[in-house]
Amino acid sequence: MRMTVIGCGYLGAVHAASMAELGHDVVGIDVDEAKIAALASGLPPFFEPGLPELLDRALATGRLRFTTDYAEARGNAVHFVAVGTPQQPGALAADLKYVHAAADALAPVLTPGDLVVGKSTVPVGTARALAARLEGTGAVVAWNPEFLREGFAIEDTLHPDRLVYGLPDEPDSRDLVRATLDEVYAATIADGTPVVATDLETAELVKSAANAFLATKISFINAMAEVCEAAGADVTQLADAIGHDARIGRRFLNAGLGFGGGCLPKDIRAFMARAGELGADQALTFLREVDQINMRRRSRAVDLAREALGGSVLGRKIAVLGLAFKPDSDDVRDSPALNVAAQLALQGASVLCHDPRAIENSRRRFPELSYVATIAEAVRDADAVMVLTEWNDYRELDPVLLAEQVAQPIVIDGRNCLDSAAWRAAGWRYRALGRPREALVPAFA
Ligand SMILES: NC(=O)c1ccc[n+]([C@@H]2O[C@H](COP(=O)([O-])OP(=O)(O)OC[C@H]3O[C@@H](n4cnc5c(N)ncnc54)[C@H](O)[C@@H]3O)[C@@H](O)[C@H]2O)c1
Numbered sequence: 001m002r003m004t005v006i007g008c009g010y011l012g013a014v015h016a017a018s019m020a021e022l023g024h025d026v027v028g029i030d031v032d033e034a035k036i037a038a039l040a041s042g043l044p045p046f047f048e049p050g051l052p053e054l055l056d057r058a059l060a061t062g063r064l065r066f067t068t069d070y071a072e073a074r075g076n077a078v079h080f081v082a083v084g085t086p087q088q089p090g091a092l093a094a095d096l097k098y099v100h101a102a103a104d105a106l107a108p109v110l111t112p113g114d115l116v117v118g119k120s121t122v123p124v125g126t127a128r129a130l131a132a133r134l135e136g137t138g139a140v141v142a143w144n145p146e147f148l149r150e151g152f153a154i155e156d157t158l159h160p161d162r163l164v165y166g167l168p169d170e171p172d173s174r175d176l177v178r179a180t181l182d183e184v185y186a187a188t189i190a191d192g193t194p195v196v197a198t199d200l201e202t203a204e205l206v207k208s209a210a211n212a213f214l215a216t217k218i219s220f221i222n223a224m225a226e227v228c229e230a231a232g233a234d235v236t237q238l239a240d241a242i243g244h245d246a247r248i249g250r251r252f253l254n255a256g257l258g259f260g261g262g263c264l265p266k267d268i269r270a271f272m273a274r275a276g277e278l279g280a281d282q283a284l285t286f287l288r289e290v291d292q293i294n295m296r297r298r299s300r301a302v303d304l305a306r307e308a309l310g311g312s313v314l315g316r317k318i319a320v321l322g323l324a325f326k327p328d329s330d331d332v333r334d335s336p337a338l339n340v341a342a343q344l345a346l347q348g349a350s351v352l353c354h355d356p357r358a359i360e361n362s363r364r365r366f367p368e369l370s371y372v373a374t375i376a377e378a379v380r381d382a383d384a385v386m387v388l389t390e391w392n393d394y395r396e397l398d399p400v401l402l403a404e405q406v407a408q409p410i411v412i413d414g415r416n417c418l419d420s421a422a423w424r425a426a427g428w429r430y431r432a433l434g435r436p437r438e439a440l441v442p443a444f445a
Pocket residue numbers: 006007008009010011012029030031032035082083084085098101102105119120121122146147148149150262263
């Protein structure tokens with residue numbers, strides 16, 4: 001099937017390449033010329049495991065092209081919209097200007113019967129408003145929210161937990177759209193992926209609800225971490241223990257610096273804002289707490305550094321290991337790690353930052369911070385080492401060797417990702433969020 005993917009960022013580039021992998025004929029459109037040039041030459045403008053290989057394969061078949069010219073969408077049966085929906089500056093709500101601009105640019109090349117399928121995360125009601133905006137083109141609007149995680153984007157696109165279709169109301173149109181989407185995802189559905197077909201509003205809300213739930217689960221365990229800190233208990237053992245209950249589950253119960261990235265933080269805020277507009281603001285006031293618990297973790301990490309360094313970080317040398325909002329990504333949008341590094345620098349610490357992939361993006365955001373290319377440079381003569389993103393490179397560090405390189409062996413594990421016993425045995429003062437200052441009874445698996 002011939003299709004368009006509009007917006008070739010973290011979501012759109014992966015979606016375009018994955019659709020080509022499924023055998024479709026895909027044109028990716030973006031307004032960013034540099035991004036399009038990079039993608040067209042097989043070089044993703046961001047880091048996502050497996051994407052260079054997927055792009056190479058798809059470009060070689062001739063089934064995938066990238067352009068800035070919307071005219072190349074003409075004649076395609078399906079047009080996916082994957083542009084950004086960031087938080088509005090100074091407000092909670094999502095900024096829909098890119099969605100509107102994409103629709104307006106697409107409108108002149110649409111022909112009756114074309115299907116416009118939203119993949120971006122949007123406030124409920126956007127799909128219906130977009131259908132009204134495109135009235136007169138003869139195109140039909142559906143919503144097919146995306147649930148991929150960065151770092152696992154390709155696997156999540158080709159083998160998602162579920163597909164959600166938000167379909168138009170009119171029965172004939174609904175059946176046609178359903179059949180078209182089933183054809184788009186034929187290979188995925190054949191693998192056993194369940195399809196939830198519903199109306200436009202429910203589909204939009206499924207996405208907001210899923211991210212709100214995930215954010216809540218993380219803030220729940222981080223709230224428990226706060227109580228553990230006060231009580232001298234260990235949140236990692238607590239998470240293991242409650243996670244054994246299948247109704248709770250252990251996934252997404254990793255306490256630490258909390259959630260960041262281009263999705264969860266802005267999506268829960270946009271959800272609250274939209275609920276308010278709909279007169280249902282009371283329903284989501286708990287998300288304000290979720291947000292606040294999350295933001296408190298960042299200040300707590302800074303406090304921990306201050307406490308460990310005798311009350312002040314002024315003039316102290318701190319090695320920050322990890323800047324990306326999560327491992328296997330170069331994304332620093334609303335990154336807790338980068339936020340902590342910036343707070344420490346503001347308080348007068350001499351911060352040396354390392355990340356396997358996210359230095360360039362971090363430097364663009366915070367040019368005033370100091371960045372180094374190797375872990376060894378970051379930790380040399382450091383007064384404290386802070387692990388703020390749980391890259392494998394850091395999990396696998398040898399605490400014995402590292403202890404010889406630092407000025408004093410103090411480590412702050414912002415992601416509860418290090419083997420605390422091994423670090424303590426190597427002479428380190430190990431501090432972590434939600435865990436006691438000294439080792440408790442070891443956990444039994
Ligand atoms: N990143 C993820 O993991 C992920 C997962 C699921 C859903 N989403 C949602 O997908 C959407 C995109 O997110 P992203 O992370 O890919 O953002 P992104 O910023 O990486 O990509 C957005 C792209 O849209 C392009 N764009 C802006 N206006 C355009 C226009 N008028 N025409 C064509 N292209 C235009 C930008 O140049 C950019 O390349 C958001 O709504 C996000 O919430 C993201």
